Amino acid sequence: MEVRFKLNGKEVATATASNIRLIDLLRDKFNLTGTKEGCGIGECGACTILMDGRAVNSCLVLAAQANGKEIITIEGIADGDILHPLQRRFLSNGAIQCGYCTPGMVLSASALLSQNPDPSEEDIKEAIAGNLCRCTGYKQIIDAVKETAKELQLKQ
Amino acid sequence: MMPRFEIIFPDNLSDALSVLSSGHEHMQIIAGGTDVITGLGQGSNRFKNTKMLIDINNIPEVNGIEIGREKISIGGAVTFSDILQSEFIERSFPLLWKSVSTIGSVQIRNRATIAGNFVNNAPCADTVPVLLVYNATIVIESMSSKREISLYEFLSGPYKTKLSRNEIVTRINIPIPNKNLNGDFYKLGRRRAVAISRITLAVLADVNSESKINEIRIASGAVTPIGTRFFDLEKIAKGKKADDQFFKDMAGKLGEKIIEVTGLRWSSEYKLPVVQQVFYQLLKGIERG
Numbered sequence: 020m021e022v023r024f025k026l027n028g029k030e031v032a033t034a035t036a037s038n039i040r041l042i043d044l045l046r047d048k049f050n051l052t053g054t055k056e057g058c059g060i061g062e063c064g065a066c067t068i069l070m071d072g073r074a075v076n077s078c079l080v081l082a083a084q085a086n087g088k089e090i091i092t093i094e095g096i097a098d099g100d101i102l103h104p105l106q107r108r109f110l111s112n113g114a115i116q117c118g119y120c121t122p123g124m125v126l127s128a129s130a131l132l133s134q135n136p137d138p139s140e141e142d143i144k145e146a147i148a149g150n151l152c153r154c155t156g157y158k159q160i161i162d163a164v165k166e167t168a169k170e171l172q173l174k175q
Numbered sequence: 176m177m178p179r180f181e182i183i184f185p186d187n188l189s190d191a192l193s194v195l196s197s198g199h200e201h202m203q204i205i206a207g208g209t210d211v212i213t214g215l216g217q218g219s220n221r222f223k224n225t226k227m228l229i230d231i232n233n234i235p236e237v238n239g240i241e242i243g244r245e246k247i248s249i250g251g252a253v254t255f256s257d258i259l260q261s262e263f264i265e266r267s268f269p270l271l272w273k274s275v276s277t278i279g280s281v282q283i284r285n286r287a288t289i290a291g292n293f294v295n296n297a298p299c300a301d302t303v304p305v306l307l308v309y310n311a312t313i314v315i316e317s318m319s320s321k322r323e324i325s326l327y328e329f330l331s332g333p334y335k336t337k338l339s340r341n342e343i344v345t346r347i348n349i350p351i352p353n354k355n356l357n358g359d360f361y362k363l364g365r366r367r368a369v370a371i372s373r374i375t376l377a378v379l380a381d382v383n384s385e386s387k388i389n390e391i392r393i394a395s396g397a398v399t400p401i402g403t404r405f406f407d408l409e410k411i412a413k414g415k416k417a418d419d420q421f422f423k424d425m426a427g428k429l430g431e432k433i434i435e436v437t438g439l440r441w442s443s444e445y446k447l448p449v450v451q452q453v454f455y456q457l458l459k460g461i462e463r464g
Binding site for chain 2: 036037038039040059060061062064067070073074075076078079080081083084086127130131145146148149150
């Protein structure tokens with residue numbers, strides 16, 4: 020079957036099978052390997068992407084279900100070579116160690132900030148509750164999201 | 176590894192029902208897919224005959240939340256996130272809103288549906304005890320029939336329901352509760368997010384100005400084989416004075432009832448005191464109104 024969707028701003032069309040998951044399509048067909056597979060059952064959030072602006076686990080979506088949707092992966096969040104403010108703040112706060120959870124964390128945080136530009140600490144914790152990080156202990160990640168929110172608010 | 180299957184996306188109910196009416200033993204309805212896709216991927220027995228998935232997300236009849244005078248009607252493909260965005264549900268069905276907000280994670284809630292929660296009917300389905308105390312009914316349609324039954328009647332055993340293979344849950348109807356009904360929902364899991372619930376309890380009660388219990392509805396999940404109501408206890412409580420001693424008696428009786436339903440387990444010694452204490456706290460909550 021053929022699926023068409025908008026991927027990181029560009030219309031794409033590709034042949035796929037009914038039993039292929041979106042994560043596999045993204046990684047294997049489009050070489051977007053920033054989307055990681057951790058648990059494969061929706062518990063760790065490493066495969067988080069944005070589908071029509073909402074954070075979803077791409078291991079729990081079939082490629083065919085992406086038809087007609089707008090998909091954003093971690094590769095589509097920067098503006099060319101200029102990192103997204105969340106990415107810069109993750110770096111400056113040391114919110115990255117092994118990096119495996121980072122793409123998912125950044126996308127969950129970006130979904131939060133697009134809906135809620137002034138999140139409380141509790142809002143941030145809730146937004147990333149579905150993303151496991153085994154390195155940082157979360158503090159640096161929460162700080163990075165807080166600082167980004169402030170930065171983006173000042174810009175407006 | 177995913178088995179081989181086809182997937183179709185009907186855009187109206189009659190097409191979906193017509194496909195289901197032929198060869199439905201190999202068909203599986205999918206909406207959010209958070210149970211179905213993991214089940215297929217892990218080779219679960221429940222999905223081993225699946226040759227075709229029917230994705231119902233594009234069907235208008237199973238979408239949307241309609242607010243009526245006496246009830247709300249939630250479509251079978253409505254996600255938990257859609258429910259959380261409804262201010263009316265937050266205000267008029269606070270226990271439902273609260274239970275939905277504790278489910279999975281943002282990512283799960285953005286896909287998973289409330290109908291999927293009770294059609295899957297895991298013992299730990301968080302919205303089940305809450306929907307039971309709100310007296311939810313569900314509309315089930317096939318090519319040749321349309322019926323509406325109570326959720327209580329619909330749930331027949333762990334991972335089992337009265338849904339036939341040729342039917343779709345199209346709507347969930349919940350009567351708008353009278354203003355005197357107050358209550359709360361409690362959930363205990365091992366991790367805050369994406370945790371399988373160990374204990375869930377929901378209580379809704381109408382206590383009058385003289386502290387008399389006009390009506391009480393009690394339901395549990397996870398500690399019982401499926402989410403269930405405690406009609407015997409509700410009957411005992413009706414007309415009684417809502418005071419501390421009575422709440423303690425009720426908490427004791429709930430514990431006995433749970434043992435009666437589930438039998439003694441290795442975990443009973445740990446869980447029972449917690450269930451009883453939580454239930455007591457929930458009752459104290461209704462006393463305060």
